[in-house]
Amino acid sequence: MRVSARGDYAVRAALALAARHPATVSTQALADEQRLPRKFLEAVLADLRRADVVRAVRGCDGGYQLTREPNQVAVATILRAVDGPLAEVRGMRPEEVAYVGCAEHLSELWVAARSALRDVLDEVNLAQLASGRLPSRVRRLAAAPDAWQPR
Amino acid sequence: MRVSARGDYAVRAALALAARHPATVSTQALADEQRLPRKFLEAVLADLRRADVVRAVRGCDGGYQLTREPNQVAVATILRAVDGPLAEVRGMRPEEVAYVGCAEHLSELWVAARSALRDVLDEVNLAQLASGRLPSRVRRLAAAPDAWQPR
DNA sequence: TCTGATCCTACTTCTCCGGTAGGCATTATG
DNA sequence: CATAATGCCTACCGGAGAAGTAGGATCAGA
Numbered sequence: 001m002r003v004s005a006r007g008d009y010a011v012r013a014a015l016a017l018a019a020r021h022p023a024t025v026s027t028q029a030l031a032d033e034q035r036l037p038r039k040f041l042e043a044v045l046a047d048l049r050r051a052d053v054v055r056a057v058r059g060c061d062g063g064y065q066l067t068r069e070p071n072q073v074a075v076a077t078i079l080r081a082v083d084g085p086l087a088e089v090r091g092m093r094p095e096e097v098a099y100v101g102c103a104e105h106l107s108e109l110w111v112a113a114r115s116a117l118r119d120v121l122d123e124v125n126l127a128q129l130a131s132g133r134l135p136s137r138v139r140r141l142a143a144a145p146d147a148w149q150p151r
Numbered sequence: 152m153r154v155s156a157r158g159d160y161a162v163r164a165a166l167a168l169a170a171r172h173p174a175t176v177s178t179q180a181l182a183d184e185q186r187l188p189r190k191f192l193e194a195v196l197a198d199l200r201r202a203d204v205v206r207a208v209r210g211c212d213g214g215y216q217l218t219r220e221p222n223q224v225a226v227a228t229i230l231r232a233v234d235g236p237l238a239e240v241r242g243m244r245p246e247e248v249a250y251v252g253c254a255e256h257l258s259e260l261w262v263a264a265r266s267a268l269r270d271v272l273d274e275v276n277l278a279q280l281a282s283g284r285l286p287s288r289v290r291r292l293a294a295a296p297d298a299w300q301p302r
Numbered sequence: 303t304c305t306g307a308t309c310c311t312a313c314t315t316c317t318c319c320g321g322t323a324g325g326c327a328t329t330a331t332g
Numbered sequence: 333c334a335t336a337a338t339g340c341c342t343a344c345c346g347g348a349g350a351a352g353t354a355g356g357a358t359c360a361g362a
Contacts, residue, residue, distance in 0.1 A: 002152075003240040003261065004349095004351090005350075006350080008240055008257075012250070012257070016252070019253040026307065026308090027307080028306090034251065034252065035251070039354080046309075056307095059306080059308075059359050059361060060304095060306045060307060060360055060361045061307075062307040062308060075260065076302075080302070088153050088154065090154065090159050093301050095299045095300075099163070100185065102167055103162070103166050103185060104283070105280055105281075105283040108283075109285070109293075111292075112271050112285070112290075114152065115292040115295050116267040116270065117264060117268065120260070120267050124260060129256055130253050130256075132256040132259075139259075141262075141263040141264075142266060147262050148246045150236065150246070151227075155318095178338080188320085188321065190321070190322060191320065191321055191322085194321090197339090197340075207340085209338065210327090210328045210337080212329080212337075214338075
């Protein structure tokens with residue numbers, strides 16, 4: 001799982017918007033609050049707008065606001081909007097890579113891995129993440145013995 | 152989760168080696184069997200050798216063999232050997248990214264996602280994958296309602 | 303009209319990815 | 333000893349994407 005700077009910034013900006021929902025917040029304010037490069041964030045927010053996650057208000061006193069309630073926006077939705085699909089194998093979707101011989105069951109593994117990812121990222125929304133009240137299954141994953149240890 | 156061509160090829164080559172374990176198999180034979188570009192596969196196998204996943208036998212009739220039994224080699228081990236860590240956020244490990252304000256709980260989410268990935272990729276080994284006898288938890292993930300549907 | 307926003311296009315710099323080429327080192331076999 | 337098959341090493345290439353940056357056009361409220 002590779003979360004790019006775009007993905008990271010997008011989630012953080014969305015969280016900042018969720019915290020002030022339904023107010024309108026400018027790029028500058030978001031950038032200051034989360035210490036993000038403003039111009040780059042602009043491009044990221046444009047992605048979120050095209051994906052209909054946020055709405056833009058132009059002109060003086062403009063900015064962005066979430067189009068839905070924070071508890072209706074999954075983190076996965078944001079990540080998909082700025083980076084592509086959650087899981088890819090050689091640039092293709094896991095279910096569409098074909099294997100021969102002893103590798104035949106490999107697609108099943110990739111699909112299972114994606115499914116595991118979805119069970120986390122599609123099930124956590126901005127309201128939960130902002131408040132720290134994550135679903136119990138997710139909390140259990142993060143609390144696993146070596147979860148915070150690198151491998 | 153982004154599995155590169157390197158990762159995909161590495162797992163498939165390892166599976167082919169597992170199928171003939173403990174025989175020695177040449178790069179050419181592996182490439183033919185799984186239809187992989189031979190020269191590129193050479194570089195991938197070099198990574199696996201440096202990670203001590205396979206042993207190389209030089210000279211005429213040389214090739215590669217697994218250093219351990221197929222049921223002792225996790226898929227995650229192979230992926231880490233050729234692509235880096237399973238999970239990265241902005242090029243860093245999930246546990247070492249720091250957040251301020253309303254994004255404070257974000258690391259917990261990243262760690263949970265990595266943990267979910269590990270629960271799949273670290274728990275499946277070459278013997279299971281070659282035979283298709285995946286752990287029940289993994290099979291259940293792949294059998295989930297929309298697991299094979301793109302999102 | 304002025305000001306503070308978003309929006310759009312373009313550009314840069316750097317790194318990685320996928321792959322290829324050629325030659326050297328090693329070893330079993332005839 | 334010669335040969336052929338193999339792994340090993342270095343170098344190279346073209347394309348794509350990542351992470352920003354720059355500058356200006358456009359829009360709306362005071």
